[in-house]
Amino acid sequence: MPEETNSIDYIMEKASGPHFSGLRSPTAASASSSAFADANAPRQPFVIGVSGGTASGKTTVCDMIIQQLHDHRVVLVNQDSFYRGLNTEELKRVHEYNFDHPDAFDTEQLLECVEKLKSGQSVQVPIYDFKQHRRSSDSFRQVNASDVIILEGILVFHDQRVRNLMNMKIFVDTDADVRLARRIRRDTVERGRDVNSVLEQYAKFVKPAFDDFVLPSKKYADVIIPRGGDNHVAIDLIVQHIRTKLGEHDLCKIYPNVYVIQSTFQVYLMLYLYPISFITCLIL
Numbered sequence: 001m002p003e004e005t006n007s008i009d010y011i012m013e014k015a016s017g018p019h020f021s022g023l024r025s026p027t028a029a030s031a032s033s034s035a036f037a038d039a040n041a042p043r044q045p046f047v048i049g050v051s052g053g054t055a056s057g058k059t060t061v062c063d064m065i066i067q068q069l070h071d072h073r074v075v076l077v078n079q080d081s082f083y084r085g086l087n088t089e090e091l092k093r094v095h096e097y098n099f100d101h102p103d104a105f106d107t108e109q110l111l112e113c114v115e116k117l118k119s120g121q122s123v124q125v126p127i128y129d130f131k132q133h134r135r136s137s138d139s140f141r142q143v144n145a146s147d148v149i150i151l152e153g154i155l156v157f158h159d160q161r162v163r164n165l166m167n168m169k170i171f172v173d174t175d176a177d178v179r180l181a182r183r184i185r186r187d188t189v190e191r192g193r194d195v196n197s198v199l200e201q202y203a204k205f206v207k208p209a210f211d212d213f214v215l216p217s218k219k220y221a222d223v224i225i226p227r228g229g230d231n232h233v234a235i236d237l238i239v240q241h242i243r244t245k246l247g248e249h250d251l252c253k254i255y256p257n258v259y260v261i262q263s264t265f266q267v268y269l270m271l272y273l274y275p276i277s278f279i280t281c282l283i284l
């Protein structure tokens with residue numbers, strides 16, 4: 001992954017895609033091309049994937065993004081909610097269970113859930129209990145349709161089908177020693193563990209799975225945030241970009257004859273060569 005992936009140009013380029021963007025002239029309105037967006041089409045939510053190692057600050061970063069986007073409807077879906085939950089036999093040998101392997105999650109259910117949300121439907125998300133290693137059998141969290149869906153978890157970039165649902169992928173990159181220290185504190189305070197069991201689990205499963213699955217998925221990220229929630233500049237840039245993407249769609253709804261185009265080299269060239277005819281086209 002090149003270092004320059006943190007630059008704002010790179011963020012814009014990678015995360016633009018077909019989302020809310022397109023160029024359509026009145027005569028070309030019926031042309032079918034993925035580069036053309038229909039201003040009257042129902043808005044597709046902007047899906048952001050947030051990955052990174054355990055205790056890297058994924059949830060903290062998501063909370064900061066949600067706070068800054070207070071004027072939009074944003075929902076957070078945690079991959080943790082889709083832990084399969086242990087059966088009685090597995091519970092007896094919980095210390096041998098690898099919660100950091102992709103198979104520990106019900107990815108099919110996660111996919112179905114995000115696909116439904118993307119198509120504007122509400123979903124019932126399971127509630128996972130980290131102390132019991134089980135899902136609640138009778139309660140769910142209702143997640144409603146929204147403008148922005150944030151999908152957060154250690155392995156949300158692992159499965160290509162899940163990655164393909166995302167308009168923007170963020171990797172929270174925090175040093176391993178900082179993460180381990182945070183994990184010890186969090187798991188002993190919030191998840192009913194003792195220090196020894198945290199350290200054992202970390203050495204046996206968490207670190208090897210980070211090396212095998214989480215770190216290799218970093219290459220799929222559009223944006224890498226060093227230091228997680230401490231990196232206010234990166235979070236501000238990300239929020240600006242999301243606002244731009246959401247705003248483009250709103251502009252199309254207010255002015256049906258205005259078409260938002262991606263800032264490619266060809267577009268700059270067209271503006272340079274044909275400024276008058278282009279403006280006339282916009283007015284017409």
Ligand SMILES: Nc1ncnc2c1ncn2[C@@H]1O[C@H](COP(=O)(O)OP(=O)(O)O)[C@@H](O)[C@H]1O
Pocket residue numbers: 052053054055056057058059060061182183186227228229230
């Ligand atoms: N920048 C930070 N400084 C200090 N503590 C932090 C910071 N970011 C997160 N934490 C703490 O570390 C723990 C894990 O953070 P969290 O955001 O839940 O990480 P993740 O979602 O990646 O597991 C939490 O107890 C949180 O309060």
Ligand SMILES: O=c1ccn([C@@H]2O[C@H](COP(=O)(O)O)[C@@H](O)[C@H]2O)c(=O)[nH]1
Pocket residue numbers: 053054055058080083099100129130131132133134153154206
């Ligand atoms: O029952 C469980 C389920 C998961 N874990 C650990 O949780 C982390 C993932 O959560 P983060 O909030 O991203 O840290 C993962 O590393 C699992 O090892 C668990 O200990 N018990």
